[in-house]
Each structure stands twice: as structure tokens, then as C-alpha cells.
Amino acid sequence: LDRMEGMWAFAIADQRAGTLTLCRDRFGEKPLYLWPKDGTLYFASEVKALAALAGARPAAVAGTWYPGTEVALREAVVSCLATTTPPPGGDIVGLLTPHAGLMYSGSVAACAYQAAARGAYDVVVLVGPSHHVGFDGVAIADNTAFGTPLGPAPIATDIAARLLDT
Numbered sequence: 001l002d003r004m005e006g007m008w009a010f011a012i013a014d015q016r017a018g019t020l021t022l023c024r025d026r027f028g029e030k031p032l033y034l035w036p037k038d039g040t041l042y043f044a045s046e047v048k049a050l051a052a053l054a055g056a057r058p059a060a061v062a063g064t065w066y067p068g069t070e071v072a073l074r075e076a077v078v079s080c081l082a083t084t085t086p087p088p089g090g091d092i093v094g095l096l097t098p099h100a101g102l103m104y105s106g107s108v109a110a111c112a113y114q115a116a117a118r119g120a121y122d123v124v125v126l127v128g129p130s131h132h133v134g135f136d137g138v139a140i141a142d143n144t145a146f147g148t149p150l151g152p153a154p155i156a157t158d159i160a161a162r163l164l165d166t
Contacts, residue, residue: 009045031069051147058147065101066149073149080106087115099128123159140164 007030012021022043024032035042035050044050047070048058062068067076084107097112098105130139140160145152 011043047149047151048147051145051152054145054147054152055143056145056147056152057141057143059149062149067102068149070149070151076102076106077110080110081114083107084111084114087111092116092119123156125163 004025007025009022009024009030009032012023013019014021020041022032022034024030024045030045033044033047033050035053037054042050042053047062051058059068062073067073080102092115095112095116097109099109102109140163141155142160143155144157145154147153
């Protein structure tokens, strides 16, 4: 292994010994994500592969408009929260936040989400535009979650179905 260079990850399964060895490059450049579920261990070098297995919509722009790894995204969010001014008081009825990417609007969004964090909510509905195709009406994701570098963000599929019926 000392002579192996670059970014890599692999698995060696020894059925006779009943072992599974997971290995990645010594500098940790290529991440190795693990997901134990129902007695099976799933692994991948990208979160979106595991998100797809879980029924989640893979993160479409992780690593472009916001950091693509959990550690880097957490650090960026903490930085945005640290540089924002305290939000005004009052109850939140609706929240309109920018989503241009953390480097452009992260501190403004952080202020809005700090205000929202003061309340308790039964349901949060995310509404956003289609960036790829125009259409009349609305679209509702038929996934069970949105994949993110921080892990899947669950979708209340029962509420999504009720919204489609109205």
C-alpha cells in the first residue's frame, strides 16, 4: 500500500474468513461513506450513491454552490452563522431566503434560519423554482429524502401526497 498514489478506495471480501476490509488512500482525499441498514453494510465514495439507495434524491450541486463534504459544509455553515447579525424578534409565519450558494448569500440565509430556529413547527414546506425547465403548476418530489453532504433530509411523503390531492 505504501506505493499506491492518488485518490482511491476499495473493498476486499474474504468469504472463508467472513471478513470485509475497506481501504482508502492514506491521505483521506477520497472519502469512504458507510451506511449499515437491515444487516447489510453499504459503502461508497460519494454520498449521492448511498442517498439513491435510501430513496433520496441525490444532491445535485454539492461541491459547486456549496461544499460537497460533510466536514467542509459544517465549517462553512458555522462560518456563515458566526458572521451574521442577530435576527429580529417575532414569530415566523413564512420565510423567504436566498439560495445562490453559501459564498454569495450564506450569511443572509443564516440570519433567516437563526430566526426560524426559535420556533417549533409541525411541517416545513420548501418551495423553489425549477432551474432547468419551465412548466405550469407545481412539482413535488417523489423521493423519501433529499441527499445532502450532511446526510439525507427526510421528506414527509404523507404530506407531499396530501398536497398533490389538493
